[in-house]
Amino acid sequence: MWFKKKVQAKPExxxxxxxxxxxxxxxxxxxxxxxxxxxxVWICPKCNFHxxxxxxxxxxxxxDEGLLEELDSEMEPxxxxxxxxxKKKLKSAQQSTKLKDGLVYGRAKIxxxxxxxxxxxxxxxxxxxxxxxxxxxxxxxxxxxxxKKPLIIVSTSGGARMQEGIxxxxxxxxxxxxxxxxxxxxxxxxxxLTHPTMAGVMAxxxxxxxxIIAEPGALIGFTGPRVIEQTIGEKLPPGFQRxxxxxxxxxxxxxxxxxxxRNTLIRLLKIICKVQ
Amino acid sequence: MNGGIYLDFEKPVxxxxxxxxxxxxxxxxxxxxxxxxxQAERLKRKIFSNLTRWQRVQLARHPKRPYALxxxxxxxxxxxxxxxDRRFGDDPAIVAGLAKIDKHxxxxxxxxxGRDTKEKIxxxxxxxxxxxxxxxxxxxxMAEKFNIPVLSIVDTPGAYPGVGAEERxxxxxxAYNLFECTLLKVPIVVVILGEGGSxxxxxxxHGDKILMLENAIYSVISPEGCASILWRDASKNKDAAEAxxxxxxxxxxxxxxxxxxxxxxxGAHTDYQKTAENIKSVVMKNFRELTALPVDELIQKRxxxxxxxxxxxE
Numbered sequence: 330m331w332f333k334k335k336v337q338a339k340p341e342x343x344x345x346x347x348x349x350x351x352x353x354x355x356x357x358x359x360x361x362x363x364x365x366x367x368x369x370v371w372i373c374p375k376c377n378f379h380x381x382x383x384x385x386x387x388x389x390x391x392x393d394e395g396l397l398e399e400l401d402s403e404m405e406p407x408x409x410x411x412x413x414x415x416k417k418k419l420k421s422a423q424q425s426t427k428l429k430d431g432l433v434y435g436r437a438k439i440x441x442x443x444x445x446x447x448x449x450x451x452x453x454x455x456x457x458x459x460x461x462x463x464x465x466x467x468x469x470x471x472x473x474x475x476x477k478k479p480l481i482i483v484s485t486s487g488g489a490r491m492q493e494g495i496x497x498x499x500x501x502x503x504x505x506x507x508x509x510x511x512x513x514x515x516x517x518x519x520x521x522l523t524h525p526t527m528a529g530v531m532a533x534x535x536x537x538x539x540x541i542i543a544e545p546g547a548l549i550g551f552t553g554p555r556v557i558e559q560t561i562g563e564k565l566p567p568g569f570q571r572x573x574x575x576x577x578x579x580x581x582x583x584x585x586x587x588x589x590x591r592n593t594l595i596r597l598l599k600i601i602c603k604v605q
Numbered sequence: 606m607n608g609g610i611y612l613d614f615e616k617p618v619x620x621x622x623x624x625x626x627x628x629x630x631x632x633x634x635x636x637x638x639x640x641x642x643x644q645a646e647r648l649k650r651k652i653f654s655n656l657t658r659w660q661r662v663q664l665a666r667h668p669k670r671p672y673a674l675x676x677x678x679x680x681x682x683x684x685x686x687x688x689x690d691r692r693f694g695d696d697p698a699i700v701a702g703l704a705k706i707d708k709h710x711x712x713x714x715x716x717x718x719g720r721d722t723k724e725k726i727x728x729x730x731x732x733x734x735x736x737x738x739x740x741x742x743x744x745x746x747m748a749e750k751f752n753i754p755v756l757s758i759v760d761t762p763g764a765y766p767g768v769g770a771e772e773r774x775x776x777x778x779x780a781y782n783l784f785e786c787t788l789l790k791v792p793i794v795v796v797i798l799g800e801g802g803s804x805x806x807x808x809x810x811h812g813d814k815i816l817m818l819e820n821a822i823y824s825v826i827s828p829e830g831c832a833s834i835l836w837r838d839a840s841k842n843k844d845a846a847e848a849x850x851x852x853x854x855x856x857x858x859x860x861x862x863x864x865x866x867x868x869x870x871x872g873a874h875t876d877y878q879k880t881a882e883n884i885k886s887v888v889m890k891n892f893r894e895l896t897a898l899p900v901d902e903l904i905q906k907r908x909x910x911x912x913x914x915x916x917x918x919e
Contacts, residue, residue, distance in 0.1 A: 401919065406661050409859070409916040410850050413835070460915030467912070489803070489825050491834065495861050498803060498825040499914035502811050505783035506911045513788070529825075531776035532804040537784055551775035551804070552766035560766045570771055578772050 354378055356546065368588050379544045380585055381524055383426075384433045384448035391591045392437040397446060399435040401468060406430050406461045406493070413572045415492040418454065426452045430461040431486070434469040439481070440595030442602055445473040448483040451525075457490035458530050463500025466534055470507035473516050479598055480511065480518040484535040487553075488528025501533035508537045517601045519594065522549050522572065522581065540597060541581045542590070543572035549581070613664050618871070621645040639822035649870050656820070659843040661852050662828060664820035665799045669874035671881070672731075673700060673715035673758040673798060678805045679881035680888075681706050684713065689740060690742075693773060695739030698729045698765070699809075701744040703753070707889065712748035714741040714809050715758035731800075732765035735778035738808045742782050745789060754792040754892050757809045762827065764805030779808040786811040787911075788904055791852055794888055796866070797821045797853070813907050815861070817853035818884075819868040823861075824851035861914065864891075 352361050356378035360482075366373075368389060371380035382390075389395040410414045423429060431454060434447035439454075447469045449456045456468075466482065473480035489497035511518060520538025532551055535541075545547060548574035550570040558565055568574050575581045585593045598604070611619045625641050628634050656664070664670070677684050681704035689695040701714045706886060716733060719725035741757075748755050750825060764775050786793060793812030801810065801823030810823075826834075828842035831849055837839075856862040866887045869876040 370623050403909070404917055404919045408919050410848065433846055440653065462918045464915050464917055491826050491831055491849075494918070495823060495856055495859060496823050496915055498807060499761055499861060499911065501780075501804060502783055503911045503914055505780055505811075506787040506908050509784050509787035510908070512784075528776075529804055532779040532808075533783060534780070536774075536777045536780045550771050551764060551779070552771065557766045557768065557771070559770065569768070578774070580774050580777060 332480055343404045352380075354430045355380070372587055377586070378546055379524060381451050381485065383452055384428075384450045384483070388433075388437075388446075390482075390587070391481075391594060392439060392446060392462060393441065397433065397435045397437045399433055400428070400472070401465055402433070404429060404461050404465060406459055407491070409460075409496055410492070410494045412492040412494070418492070422452075422454050426450060428453050428458070430465075431456050432465050434465050436472075436476075436478075439591065439598060442595075442598045442604055443476075443478050444598070445469050445478050445480045445497070446483075448480070449485045449530075451485040451487075454490065456484075456486035456530070457488060457497070458486055458500050459490035459493040459497050460500065462486075462490075463497070463503050466500075466504045467507045470504065470511050470518075470534075473518070474507075474511045474514050477514070477516055477603045478518060479602065480516065481521065481594065482518070482534065482538075483521045483523060484526045484530055485523045486526055486528070486530035486535075488530060497529065500528050504534040508534055512539075517598075519597065521590070525549070527551070527553060536580070539585070539601075542583045542585050542593065543575065544590075545584055545589055548570045549575045610668050612660070612667065614660055614663075615871075618645055618649050618652065621648065631712055646870075653870050653872070657843075658846040658850070658852050658855075659828070661820045662822050662842075662846050663888045664872045664874075665818075665822045667874050668720075670799050671873055671877045672720070673717045675877055676758065676796075676798065676881050676884055677704070677713060679714065679877060680885040681711075681713075682708075687744060690736040690743055692739055693736045694734075696729075696734050696740060697727050698731055698733040698761070699737035699741055701740050703744075706885065709889075709892070710751075710753045711892070712744055712753050712755045713758065714755065716761040716806070716809065718760060726743060729765055731761045732763060733761065733805060733808075733854060734765050734767070734770045735773040735775050738764075738778035738782050741809050742785055744784065745793070749790050752791060754787070754896060755796070755812070756888060756892075757795045757812060759795060759797045759801050759806045759810050759823075760799040761802045761805050762800055763802035764808065778805050782808045783811045787908065790900050790904070792892060792898075792903060793907075794891045794895070796884060796888060797823050797862070798884075802827060811911075813895050813903065813910070814863045816864045816866050816891065817856065818866050818873060818880075819853055820872055821853055822851045822889075823853075823856055824849050841914055904918055905907075 364493035437446040522543040684704040686702040717730035719728035797817040828845040831845035832841040873880040
């Protein structure tokens, strides 16, 4: 059963962002005027740091009329392992984010081209992927395949959700398997990586895009930098695992500033879908 | 067999066995030996029928546990190891090659830990780099080309967390293996032999049948990693092991794995031969069933298997 709901981004629902009139840049420490930052789609004017924004912000930013016809909006996580404090954590994440879990998806248009669009929320338990995120990604891929519409996924995630144990790990297999079928049908998939996209999500659908775009300065990798530092016993070089580093090492196609994302998607889709 | 290394809960049995060895040097104590042997057997059964999750973690990591090459050497007639990913290098943490088992041709990909310090370092403690996963995929694609089924043996704490691994795309190597193995036109049978450490294990564990040794573990995160995130205290690994439900028995109940391969009482490390026989018989049974399927059906079933995985409410 698929539930339909139109989601329109409302500015008051901005997620995962510091409150107050003034905001300090996480990267360069500059004190910035909030309304000014909002106008600049949360990019620091001084150092170009891309503040983390939520799925609703990406809906507003990337989709025609800021409109997503959301599917499966009622899907909710369960606690199959009866994991310590998981129910409590879910409840508080749901209350603070007004989301059921860390990913929304549905039908949309970009530059007039119909697409299947999905976007993750880091504010929901670190964008971790459990059964709901995995299942929604799988359904988004299947829908893109059956309707032959390009798939676009905006990712941000700390990795698989520990609290759902092995079920979370299996979502890597589930989503990658669906992408193999999508590729067979030659339906395009553009993966957009935002700060941060790590571990299980990178080791599955986020790195399987025909085209992989990253926002500047986003942390991208498999193992988190702290664990690597502990393992090798030395400090990591500056810029390690940032999107610029990943571009240099051939892991992503494009580095695109948030302000240029929509335009870049339209240009790419027009070429791939052979639309004038 | 144990060579002085044993786990705390194995201790009572080991002590009895030592006593039996001592008595064997004397004459006229056959009755006493017989009695002690029966006692040791009962004790072993008692301990090993009631293992906690943490005890199974310890058995899965037992320094004497058979590793992939021990099993490969015992179950194959002719194993030819093949090296390198043809892109960057050869990763000794992954062993791959071609072999015969009971006159049947198979391809093998496996994670390999080292026994002594020198080999541990060479094998990088069983933690693969991207080139290891790419080598495994190369061999699996070759197996597909020649219509040879694939046996994958999993035993790793996880993918290696290092600078080079990240530079060369650890995430891409794992994701691409999952992507490619989905439509591979030959059967893939996976045996979780010891540790199934998260994405690093999954990269060679995306197949038709997932079999797990009785005391193996398979988890999204190590008990230590989980404990340090959850309680900021890695020493709470016992509690984390319980919370993660990472044993073969848990995963069979969750229908994430298909079958449990029994270990000799006392654990796989007490009898390599018996362990290998058990693995071989279950693996070959699964190969017989899978090779009987038409390719389309094989792949469809593999896809359906992963589609089912996940628990949610709608």
